[in-house]
Amino acid sequence: xxxxxxxxxxxxxxxxxxxxxxxxxxxxxxxxxxxxxxxxxxxxxxxxxxxxxxxxxxxxxxxxxxxxxxxxxxxxxxxxxxxxxxxxxxxxxxxxxxxxxxxxxxxxxxxxxxxxxxxxxxxxxxxxxxxxxxxxxxxxxxxxxxxxxxxxxxxxxxxxxxxxxxxxxxxxxxxxxxxxxxxxxxxxxxxxxxxxxxxxxxxxxxxxxxxxxxxxxxxxxxxxxxxxxxxxxxxxxxxxxxxxxxxxxxxxxx
Numbered sequence: 001x002x003x004x005x006x007x008x009x010x011x012x013x014x015x016x017x018x019x020x021x022x023x024x025x026x027x028x029x030x031x032x033x034x035x036x037x038x039x040x041x042x043x044x045x046x047x048x049x050x051x052x053x054x055x056x057x058x059x060x061x062x063x064x065x066x067x068x069x070x071x072x073x074x075x076x077x078x079x080x081x082x083x084x085x086x087x088x089x090x091x092x093x094x095x096x097x098x099x100x101x102x103x104x105x106x107x108x109x110x111x112x113x114x115x116x117x118x119x120x121x122x123x124x125x126x127x128x129x130x131x132x133x134x135x136x137x138x139x140x141x142x143x144x145x146x147x148x149x150x151x152x153x154x155x156x157x158x159x160x161x162x163x164x165x166x167x168x169x170x171x172x173x174x175x176x177x178x179x180x181x182x183x184x185x186x187x188x189x190x191x192x193x194x195x196x197x198x199x200x201x202x203x204x205x206x207x208x209x210x211x212x213x214x215x216x217x218x219x220x221x222x223x224x225x226x227x228x229x230x231x232x233x234x235x236x237x238x239x240x241x242x243x244x245x246x247x248x249x250x251x252x253x254x
Contacts, residue, residue, distance in 0.1 A: 001027040001173070002129075002137055004097065004122050005190040007144040007181070008111060009198035018106070019198040020114030021098035022190035023215070024122055024139070029093055034185035036088045044081050045069060053182045054085060056195035085192055086211045095217040096193055097121055100201040100240075101229040111148045112155050117227050119159060119169060124224065125217055126171035138173040144181050144190065152176065201228070201238070213239065 006022035025033065041052050048069070058067050059078040070078055089096075099114035106113055122139055129137045143152060156175045181187040193212065200209035216239070217225030228240040236242075 002122075002126060002139045003027060003030065003186070004118070004139060004141045005184070005186040006115070006118060006141060007187060007190040007194045008114070008146065008148070009194040010103075010202065011146075015198075015202060016102060016104070017100055017198060017202045018103050018110040018114070019098065019100050019194050019201070020111060020118060021096070021194040021197045022118070023089065023094040023096050023186075023193055024125065024217070025092070025094045025186065030186055033088065033092055033094070033189060037085070037185045037188065040081065040084055040088070044073060044077070054081075054188045054192075055181070056082065056192045060195070082192075082208070083211070085189070086196065086208050089189060089193065089212045090214060092215065094189075094215055095125060095225060096212060096215045097217055097225045098193065098197040099227040099229065100197055102231060105231050106229060109148075109151060112151060113229070115152055115155060116159065119156075119172070121217065121224055121227075123169045123171050128219055130171075137171065139171050140173055141176040142184070142187065143176050143178050144187050145178050149178050
């Protein structure tokens with residue numbers, strides 16, 4: 001069983017981009033990733049008596065607005081903790097899936113479009129595991145609670161019954177589950193992934209994205225885990241757009 005944990009970024013009206021992103025992990029890896037974040041909590045907050053949920057927006061806040069208990073670290077301490085969390089992702093065996101969409105060109109609900117993209121790509125990843133290893137893997141999707149829950153539940157049921165715009169799903173074990181990010185460290189990691197992707201496309205801030213880009217789902221030199229929906233894809237040099245433009249040239253050489 002592989003489990004994909006998803007979150008979103010860019011919900012505020014001023015944002016040009018909306019991002020749906022997260023990471024897929026083999027079921028036995030979830031414990032070790034959660035343990036890594038617990039160890040970081042012990043390192044930065046040795047006196048804490050309960051679990052401290054990590055949120056990228058809290059660690060990235062200006063000094064005057066850093067919430068408790070992260071304000072005790074100061075700006076530099078928050079940046080170090082954030083870098084350590086991204087390093088946990090970079091050193092894991094997780095596969096990242098992310099969809100960055102310019103809101104102005106997406107018809108309908110951008111979360112629904114991004115969710116549909118990731119369902120398709122996650123399902124295809126599971127098919128590749130069977131192709132390459134002969135292992136029949138199933139997938140579950142866990143989504144961070146938000147105001148989009150009702151819409152996503154309806155979309156998930158429709159996809160299960162009728163398929164998505166690219167075809168049918170074959171490897172998902174059930175409809176998505178929804179949970180609070182406070183309840184699971186893996187949704188907290190999904191939050192950091194979504195925040196890094198949003199920063200890359202909304203503001204051109206690439207350090208965090210570059211740190212975890214190695215975990216983007218790919219196969220045989222083809223990038224599958226990142227989608228950029230933009231009006232300027234022919235002049236964009238992000239990994240997704242470059243890979244997309246390279247496909248015809250590769251096929252011509254074959």
